Amino acid sequence: MSNQLDIKLTEVALRDGSHAISHQYTVEQVTNITKALNEARVPYIEVTHGDGLGGSSLQYGRSLTDELKLIEAAVSVADFSKIAVLLLPGIGTIENLKEAANLGAKMARVATHVTEADVSKQHIETAKELGMETVGFLMMSHMVGSEKLVEQAKLMESYGADTVYMVDSAGALLPHEVRERTRALKQELSCHVGFHGHNNLSVAMGNTLAAIEEGATRIDGSIRCLGAGAGNTQTEVLVAVLEKMGIETGVDVYKIMDIAEDIVAPILPKPQEIDRDSLTMGYAGVYSSFLLHANRASKKFGVDSRDILMELGRREIVGGQEDMIIDVAAELAGKEKTAT
Ligand SMILES: CC[C@H](O)CC(=O)C(=O)O
Ligand SMILES: [Mn+2]
Numbered sequence: 001m002s003n004q005l006d007i008k009l010t011e012v013a014l015r016d017g018s019h020a021i022s023h024q025y026t027v028e029q030v031t032n033i034t035k036a037l038n039e040a041r042v043p044y045i046e047v048t049h050g051d052g053l054g055g056s057s058l059q060y061g062r063s064l065t066d067e068l069k070l071i072e073a074a075v076s077v078a079d080f081s082k083i084a085v086l087l088l089p090g091i092g093t094i095e096n097l098k099e100a101a102n103l104g105a106k107m108a109r110v111a112t113h114v115t116e117a118d119v120s121k122q123h124i125e126t127a128k129e130l131g132m133e134t135v136g137f138l139m140m141s142h143m144v145g146s147e148k149l150v151e152q153a154k155l156m157e158s159y160g161a162d163t164v165y166m167v168d169s170a171g172a173l174l175p176h177e178v179r180e181r182t183r184a185l186k187q188e189l190s191c192h193v194g195f196h197g198h199n200n201l202s203v204a205m206g207n208t209l210a211a212i213e214e215g216a217t218r219i220d221g222s223i224r225c226l227g228a229g230a231g232n233t234q235t236e237v238l239v240a241v242l243e244k245m246g247i248e249t250g251v252d253v254y255k256i257m258d259i260a261e262d263i264v265a266p267i268l269p270k271p272q273e274i275d276r277d278s279l280t281m282g283y284a285g286v287y288s289s290f291l292l293h294a295n296r297a298s299k300k301f302g303v304d305s306r307d308i309l310m311e312l313g314r315r316e317i318v319g320g321q322e323d324m325i326i327d328v329a330a331e332l333a334g335k336e337k338t339a340t
Helices: 027-039 067-077 094-102 117-129 146-159 175-188 204-213 235-244 253-267 276-284 288-301 305-314 323-339
Strands: 008-011 044-046 082-087 107-113 133-139 163-167 192-196 218-221
Touching: 008 235, 027 044, 027 067, 027 253, 044 107, 067 082, 067 094, 082 094, 082 133, 094 107, 094 117, 107 117, 117 133, 117 146, 133 146, 146 163, 146 175, 163 175, 163 218, 175 192, 175 204, 192 204, 204 218, 204 235, 218 235, 235 253, 276 288, 276 305, 288 305, 288 323, 305 323
Parallel strands: 008 044, 008 218, 044 082, 082 107, 107 133, 133 163, 163 192, 192 218
Antiparallel strands: none
16 A cells, blocks of 8 residues: 555644543643654644533533643644644534634534434534634444445535544444545545544554545544543554554554553553443444443443443434433443342
């Protein structure tokens, strides 16, 4: 494969990883990690509450630190890397987006459920007007086939998105499915195609390589797998693998390994691994960010978290319906009580 692929990586640990640490990032952590990623020449670093701008709430989990302070801190130490923010219309507002742009965020990633791209129009258009690079982020992409995915991606492209991502939020896609969907997106879109994976079924790396082989050039990773569920495609591993394949990312391999080992690993509450709950998420097709919510509900109601996750998957519960996790756990607990 040619090394002239123009692959650009986005590091998402300071946003997607926020789910894994219950949104407890401090200014010091964000400053240290961003500074180091900037030195390693990572092109984009996403910094926001796990559920995007405005996500700090009872429903999604309160941030320890105001995300605007985290964005400001990241911008202040990044003279190479561009700071990206995530926005889910309905959670974050146009006002939130303007605040982030004023602080120096250069990329807006507008995320919708895979069948609801139409709600991203106003936000993508505003981000363009603010002079930001724009990404349309189609979450839970495993829930539709290529045809629907292409239809929704085209909408985002028509609103002005510079890139449209296939987002495997549940880590449920398999390499042949990623390959087929990416091929369809590349055939039908003129903008860049991106891929964001989760490692719940241990295939995030395989999925990412399949996407790249089919022409995806905007790729997400989380350093030390610091992302929701079992984490994302592991950034430092991806950089090394791509270098072995002769594909340039511009990221310094030794530096990114050192950040993972010396700066990120020490802040993890526990090592990121595929345990039975994250595996169940990939197996059942459940949003990775539901992991800690489901763990808490399992403890509170005394129900196996796998039963909760399997039921959420059966009901096709999507982002924004976090309250259903409690509902389902309470219902299952009630059934168990009746049965005994
Ligand atoms: C809740 C937003 C979500 O974490 C975005 C994302 O990274 C995904 O869907 O994988
Ligand atoms: Mn994610």
